[in-house]
Amino acid sequence: MAKAVARKQLPAGITPVIEDYLKTIYFMAQEQAQVKTTDVAKRLRVKPSSVTAMLKTLADLKLVEYRPYYGVALTPLGNQIALEVIRHHRLIELYLVKALGFSWDEVHEEAEVLEHVLSEKLEARIAAHLGDPTLDPHGDPIPALDGTLPETATMTLADAPLRKRLRVVRVRDQDAERLRYIATLGLVPGAHLRLIERAPFEGPVTVRIGKRVHALDSRLARTILVEEAPRHPS
Known part of the structure; x- marks a missing residue:
């Protein structure tokens, strides 16, 4: 799998909204063969016209390959960024549970906000403090720094x-x-x-x-x- 991207290497203009789109498309691609605009709109609870406009922006940034009326797929760069955000999210969830005493049902909404602002330095400190974990509190795999995911037969x-x-x-x-x-x-x-x-x-x-x-x-x-x-x- 492609190597994770450092923040300083990201294209200009990457926003939390863009990261949310990339993460959503990544998850949907794991569940279905074709990710359509209408599917993304339903998942994010926004208008299809808004999704279409964003997908064109993502395509201009070389983060997705978008074909109107067919669907969208992440480029290698888009996939790398999605995995980095997912790594942040799952590390934060685990840290909130292990270090701060949150329950597993409380952490998702907190991580949704913090995943976009976690610095590389703080990410490294959290990972080291937790012993470089591979799973979050829900058992979801935490992407490694190189972008790989642990695989299990479930x-x-x-x-x-x-x-x-x-x-x-x-x-x-x-x-x-x-x-x-x-x-x-x-x-x-x-x-x-x-x-x-x-x-x-x-x-x-x-x-x-x-x-x-x-x-x-x-x-x-x-x-x-x-x-x-x-x-x-x-």
Whole structure:
């Protein structure tokens, strides 16, 4: 993967709004083959005409490749900047939890603001203080300085095999209320569980965590990524 970009190397005119667009396009490209203007507008909750104007600006800055009526893709430079912003965001989230006592449902909104103003010096100090971590509080991978991301073989809880011992790796949800609910169930990164029942037709899944049993909506279960854990008496 391409190397991360230092702030001093960025093109002139990079603003927090531009960074938010690049980050959004990056995430959407991980989820779907084609990122359309209307999709970006829905994700950012802005008018399609505003997105079109911004994409033209990003194309002029060589940050995206944009084809009207088809879609948008990040250039290598745009991808590098997106990864740098994501690194800032996830380091800040972890620092707020580990050093300042925030809960995992409180940190997203704070990091959304601070990710744009974090200096390289402070970023390095935070990373060193945390021991150069690879995961944030939700289990999301933190891009390394060279832009690489740690890779893990995971599956959603909704698709996991029945009766197998599983470990929660990552929770892909930033909604504070849902995160608080997930935490009350004990479905935090590192937790062990078993999927004991899956209802048909997109019905709920039932999991056992220790001695507790919970039924989860399949949509919520898809935000929880797990891996098979080594055998261990439960």
